[in-house]
Amino acid sequence: MSPDRTGRAGGAGRSGGDSGHDRGRPPGRDSGRRRDGQGRDGAVRRDGQGRDGAVRRDGARRPGRPDPARAVAYEVLREVRESDAYANLVLPVLLRERGLTGRDAAFATELAYGTLRLRGRYDAVLEQCTNGRPLTALDAPVLDLLRLGAHQILGMRVPVHAAVSETVTLTRASVGPAPAGLVNAVLRAVARRSLQEWLAVLAPPAGKANRAGHTDRTDRTDRTNRAGRTDRTDRTDRTDRTDGADGAGERDATEDAPLGDDVAVLSRTESHPEWITRALRQALVAHGRPAADLPGLLAADNAAPRVALVARPGLVTTDALADEAARAGESGVRRGRWSPVALVPGGGDPALLPSVRRAAAGVQDEGSQLVALALAAAPLGPDREGAAHDRQWLDLCAGPGGKAALLGALAHQRGAHLLANEVAPHRAGLVRGSVAAVPAGTVEVRVGDGREVGELFPASYDRVMVDAPCTGLGALRRRPESRWRRTPGDLTALSPLQRDLLTSALESVRPGGVVAYVTCSPHLAETRAVVEDVLRRRDDVEVLDAVAVLDDITVEPLPGLTGPYVQLWPDLHGTDAMFLALLRRR
Numbered sequence: 368m369s370p371d372r373t374g375r376a377g378g379a380g381r382s383g384g385d386s387g388h389d390r391g392r393p394p395g396r397d398s399g400r401r402r403d404g405q406g407r408d409g410a411v412r413r414d415g416q417g418r419d420g421a422v423r424r425d426g427a428r429r430p431g432r433p434d435p436a437r438a439v440a441y442e443v444l445r446e447v448r449e450s451d452a453y454a455n456l457v458l459p460v461l462l463r464e465r466g467l468t469g470r471d472a473a474f475a476t477e478l479a480y481g482t483l484r485l486r487g488r489y490d491a492v493l494e495q496c497t498n499g500r501p502l503t504a505l506d507a508p509v510l511d512l513l514r515l516g517a518h519q520i521l522g523m524r525v526p527v528h529a530a531v532s533e534t535v536t537l538t539r540a541s542v543g544p545a546p547a548g549l550v551n552a553v554l555r556a557v558a559r560r561s562l563q564e565w566l567a568v569l570a571p572p573a574g575k576a577n578r579a580g581h582t583d584r585t586d587r588t589d590r591t592n593r594a595g596r597t598d599r600t601d602r603t604d605r606t607d608r609t610d611g612a613d614g615a616g617e618r619d620a621t622e623d624a625p626l627g628d629d630v631a632v633l634s635r636t637e638s639h640p641e642w643i644t645r646a647l648r649q650a651l652v653a654h655g656r657p658a659a660d661l662p663g664l665l666a667a668d669n670a671a672p673r674v675a676l677v678a679r680p681g682l683v684t685t686d687a688l689a690d691e692a693a694r695a696g697e698s699g700v701r702r703g704r705w706s707p708v709a710l711v712p713g714g715g716d717p718a719l720l721p722s723v724r725r726a727a728a729g730v731q732d733e734g735s736q737l738v739a740l741a742l743a744a745a746p747l748g749p750d751r752e753g754a755a756h757d758r759q760w761l762d763l764c765a766g767p768g769g770k771a772a773l774l775g776a777l778a779h780q781r782g783a784h785l786l787a788n789e790v791a792p793h794r795a796g797l798v799r800g801s802v803a804a805v806p807a808g809t810v811e812v813r814v815g816d817g818r819e820v821g822e823l824f825p826a827s828y829d830r831v832m833v834d835a836p837c838t839g840l841g842a843l844r845r846r847p848e849s850r851w852r853r854t855p856g857d858l859t860a861l862s863p864l865q866r867d868l869l870t871s872a873l874e875s876v877r878p879g880g881v882v883a884y885v886t887c888s889p890h891l892a893e894t895r896a897v898v899e900d901v902l903r904r905r906d907d908v909e910v911l912d913a914v915a916v917l918d919d920i921t922v923e924p925l926p927g928l929t930g931p932y933v934q935l936w937p938d939l940h941g942t943d944a945m946f947l948a949l950l951r952r953r
């Protein structure tokens with residue numbers, strides 16, 4: 368999370384005494400504390416807090432009581448692990464229950480989300496700090512606590528003493544006294560290198576690692592030097608300083624750091640499962656981007672996105688929405704970069720804006736806005752009788768209704784009708800809420816299986832949206848834990864459904880009508896492979912140039928699109944990685 372994104376995270380370090388945190392700031396890319404101890408003190412001073420300040424603030428709490436924000440972050444991780452919960456649903460409830468707001472809420476949010484996103488990176492670091500004890504041998508709650516501590520030290524620049532002592536206190540309160548020594552020792556070992564130094568340890572210099580994962584001693588020395596470490600004395604020194612409770616402490620990472628090919632290294636350093644890293648590289652290359660862009664793409668997945676709002680046409684204007692945000696005290700409100708109906712608010716709670724409350728506006732990534740706008744703007748052909756109808760629109764997979772609400776607003780302006788279909792009844796309920804501001808009579812919500820719609824209503828619609836259920840690999844920024852939950856097996860499970868839904872959509876659209884096939888994933892197996900597989904079996908569909916359609920819509924041209932499909936990217940466009948194919952029935 369970048370400082371401007373949280374707005375409050377940076378200041379939190381300076382005035383974190385309000386509830387006992389010693390909060391840090393997200394590090395800049397080139398920031399890094401030196402491991403000789405100077406850096407640690409430097410970080411403390413930069414925060415405007417001495418170590419003593421933290422101690423005094425900690426002392427203001429009852430001894431042994433964990434910091435409420437850290438406790439909330441821990442509970443989020445526990446719920447995600449034990450109950451398969453979604454962090455973005457659990458966290459707001461916990462914040463409300465515990466009465467955490469403002470900086471406390473921002474701290475808890477960054478701690479929970481950042482730890483979940485960067486879990487892979489922190490596990491690779493922690494593995495170097497447990498004296499050879501595999502992480503799988505640790506109790507799961509202890510591993511959660513270590514990850515939380517590692518994120519405070521390496522990802523949030525919380526002063527080391529505060530990160531360690533607060534995590535130890537949290538350990539005692541939530542798990543018991545037994546693992547407190549281990550947590551203390553391992554986190555102290557983590558803190559002996561800066562993030563940059565750890566990344567150098569985890570990523571051998573280009574060309575140094577071989578496929579078998581071995582380097583020679585010269586390589587290790589070279590790597591050691593890059594990490595700012597020069598000699599064996601230094602390593603001995605570090606070993607001596609390790610608090611060896613429970614045998615924990617930093618292993619000499621330069622001796623046996625796990626090495627491997629680029630994908631393995633990037634997966635560790637940028638915290639993605641290897642199968643996802645590989646798939647993203649394939650997708651980049653398939654859409655005409657260099658594989659060298661992969662690190663930037665992975666890094667973009669690790670940054671919290673700024674919330675975008677959609678001003679639904681005819682229901683509220685972007686100007687009126689901006690006024691509401693300004694009246695709510697938000698500064699830095701700006702127009703969307705691509706979508707003409709997008710507004711990027713200044714960081715307050717968008718749910719409190721009057722237009723959002725009455726569903727005239729909503730939270731919606733610009734990528735999602737663009738694909739809905741593209742469907743509404745795609746050129747239709749005449750029907751069998753040569754007429755140019757544009758009256759019947761269909762959203763085949765509508766829940767929870769973000770695109771249906773934008774399409775409904777546009778349909779109303781054109782005098783068209785939208786059928787919003789959704790198979791899950793509770794999600795159909797969410798669609799009703801999303802479209803609540805669209806004048807009555809424009810949108811009808813239907814609960815049913817989209818695969819049947821083509822047969823039930825053949826050749827009936829002018830425009831059809833298929834926002835297919837998918838892995839969501841394009842929205843990893845917004846779903847912190849999902850990268851660890853998804854498996855390649857999900858692709859296998861979703862694949863027939865995606866093909867059947869697209870086939871049904873093509874049956875339901877009239878000749879001359881247009882289908883938008885959309886996924887919030889760039890994975891080729893659920894994007895191009897689905898479209899091309901379905902089209903191979905039919906000769907009545909032409910692929911439109913979706914890039915040309917978007918060019919007529921966007922505030923400025925989107926770079927890096929090759930066509931005819933559109934693949935958006937978080938690193939290049941700042942949107943979710945949405946895929947769009949526009950298909951017109953002949």
Ligand SMILES: C[S@@+](CC[C@H](N)C(=O)[O-])C[C@H]1O[C@@H](n2cnc3c(N)ncnc32)[C@H](O)[C@@H]1O
Pocket residue numbers: 735763764765766767768769770771788789790791794815816817818834835836837
């Ligand atoms: C990617 S989401 C759609 C998001 C939605 N378009 C929006 O913008 O808010 C996919 C939706 O498809 C629904 N779905 C899954 N299988 C379906 C089916 N067989 N028929 C219709 N909808 C289905 C899921 O319940 C889910 O709500």
